Each structure stands twice: as structure tokens, then as C-alpha cells.
Amino acid sequence: MQRFLDVLKPGGEESRLAASLDPERLPRHIAIIMDGNGRWAQRRLLPRVTGHRAGVTAVREVTEACVALGVDALTLYAFSVENWKRPRAEVETLWRLLRQYLRQELDCLLKNNVRLGAIGRLDALPAIVRQTLNETIEATAKNDGLRLNLAINYGGRAEIVDAINQIIRESPGGEPVAISEEAITSRLYTAGLPDLDLLIRSSGEMRVSNFLLWQIAYAELHVTNTLWPDFRRIDLLRAIVEYQKRDRRFGGLNGMLDDAPAEPVLAEVAALPGR
Numbered sequence: 001m002q003r004f005l006d007v008l009k010p011g012g013e014e015s016r017l018a019a020s021l022d023p024e025r026l027p028r029h030i031a032i033i034m035d036g037n038g039r040w041a042q043r044r045l046l047p048r049v050t051g052h053r054a055g056v057t058a059v060r061e062v063t064e065a066c067v068a069l070g071v072d073a074l075t076l077y078a079f080s081v082e083n084w085k086r087p088r089a090e091v092e093t094l095w096r097l098l099r100q101y102l103r104q105e106l107d108c109l110l111k112n113n114v115r116l117g118a119i120g121r122l123d124a125l126p127a128i129v130r131q132t133l134n135e136t137i138e139a140t141a142k143n144d145g146l147r148l149n150l151a152i153n154y155g156g157r158a159e160i161v162d163a164i165n166q167i168i169r170e171s172p173g174g175e176p177v178a179i180s181e182e183a184i185t186s187r188l189y190t191a192g193l194p195d196l197d198l199l200i201r202s203s204g205e206m207r208v209s210n211f212l213l214w215q216i217a218y219a220e221l222h223v224t225n226t227l228w229p230d231f232r233r234i235d236l237l238r239a240i241v242e243y244q245k246r247d248r249r250f251g252g253l254n255g256m257l258d259d260a261p262a263e264p265v266l267a268e269v270a271a272l273p274g275r
């Protein structure tokens with residue numbers, strides 16, 4: 001955190017926001033729906049793919065900011081299972097861009113002690129992209145800083161379906177199995193990552209777009225009107241400042257014990273007349 005403050009211009013809004021953060025309550029896991037690339041390009045009368053290219057700068061800046069802040073995990077929605085429906089040229093550009101990013105950023109990932117991971121139906125990726133992805137994952141596997149997690153050919157429903165199918169496959173002799181929340185959570189692509197604390201969506205739309213459906217159960221949501229290619233460190237700081245103002249109750253009430261027994265409360269209700 002101090003390292004982060006040191007690089008900011010003193011007196012500016014970024015350093016004011018950063019100084020107001022409580023380092024003890026930073027989100028451990030942030031996920032981002034990087035939306036608005038197409039609109040960014042259209043507003044400049046440029047082809048949509050220019051917006052995706054410009055989005056890579058934002059990816060780099062946000063990753064470096066998370067490293068400096070000491071966030072544990074950052075999950076970025078790079079390509080959804082639905083994105084295949086886009087025009088072929090755009091889909092091809094997205095794959096090319098992803099591969100380029102992986103090759104170009106490796107040094108930067110290593111320098112920042114970032115460990116790369118990927119979630120999604122990765123078997124369906126173009127073979128050449130999968131190969132570069134695997135090589136980059138391998139090359140950064142020993143890093144123990146930020147876990148940068150790219151969601152590629154990812155769908156939240158598909159992830160839950162995959163987890164349940166895995167439970168069924170693991171059942172000895174195909175016996176019927178009891179499914180628990182724990183059983184599903186531990187078979188999601190995100191198993192092993194900290195619980196999701198903050199989901200950010202750029203470019204103003206109030207949708208979750210099939211992203212991390214299970215994991216967002218108790219995450220805080222932050223939507224900004226900034227289009228993804230314009231998203232910068234200051235936007236991340238604003239999101240975290242707002243996150244720290246939220247009262248996270250996880251379905252309970254503040255000041256209530258985590259394991260507060262429901263029984264005495266229910267006994268009170270049971271004693272009410274009018275059953």
C-alpha cells in the first residue's frame with residue numbers, strides 16, 4: 001500500500017482517494033466485466049476492434065494497480081461463451097489480441113510477481129491460443145503475488161453445469177449423490193481463489209452477463225459509466241473507496257454473532273398467538 005502511495009502524484013485525486021483507503025479492508029478478490037470497447041470505438045468513428053485493442057492498456061494499468069495495492073486476485077472477463085455469436089472478424093481479432101497480450105505481457109507479469117490463471121471452457125479455445133496461454137501460465141506458476149485470472153470462453157451457467165457434472169462423474173459406481181453448496185464451490189473453476197468481494201462493470205449497464213453467477217452471491221457491485229478503454233487506476237480507486245463504505249452483512253445484521261443461533265428467535269415466534 002505504501003508502495004502504491006509513493007508512486008502517486010501528491011495532492012492529486014488519486015493520492016487523496018488512496019490515502020482514504022483502509023489497508024486492512026481491501027477487497028481480496030476483484031472481478032471486472034470490461035464492457036464498452038465497441039462504444040468507445042464507435043464514438044471515435046473507428047472499427048469496434050480498435051476499442052478492444054485500446055482495452056489492453058486498461059488491463060495493464062488495472063493489473064499493476066492491483067499488484068501495488070496488494071489485492072490477492074483479479075478476474076477479468078475477456079471472452080464469454082456467448083461472444084462466439086459476434087461477427088467472425090471481431091471474434092478472430094479478440095483471439096489474436098489475447099495471444100498478443102500473453103506474449104507481450106509476460107515480462108511485465110514476471111516483473112510484478114503475477115501468477116496467471118484462466119477460467120472457462122478452455123478446451124474449445126483455438127489451439128494456438130491455448131498453447132500460448134498454457135505456456136504463460138506455466139512461466140508464471142512460481143509467482144506468489146497477484147493471481148490474475150482471465151475468464152476465457154467463460155459462462156457462469158456453464159461453470160455450474162460443469163461443476164455438477166464433475167460431482168456426478170466422481171460418484172462411485174454412478175450412485176446418486178447428495179449435492180451441497182460446498183461440493184459445488186470446490187469444483188468451480190475458481191476453486192482455491194479467495195471469495196469474490198467486488199464486481200466492477202464498466203460502461204454503465206446494470207447486468208451481470210452470465211459472469212461468476214455463483215461467486216457474486218455476496219459480492220459488492222460497482223458500475224461505472226467509464227468505458228473500458230478509458231478505465232484507469234483512478235476508476236479502480238473510486239470503486240474500492242465505495243466498496244469500503246458498504247456495510248457487508250452477508251445476510252445477517254451488523255453486530256450479530258456469525259453463528260448466532262436462530263433457535264431462540266424462532267421459539268419466540270412459536271409462542272405468539274394466532275397459529
Ligand code: FPP
Pocket residue numbers: 034035036037038039040052053055056059076077078079080083094097098101150203228
Ligand atoms: C466487451 O465490450 C468486451 C469484450 C467482449 C472483450 C474484452 C476484451 C478486452 C478488453 C481486450 C483483451 C483482453 C485481455 C485480457 C488482453 P463490447 O465490445 O461488448 O463493448 P460494447 O458494449 O460497447 O459494444
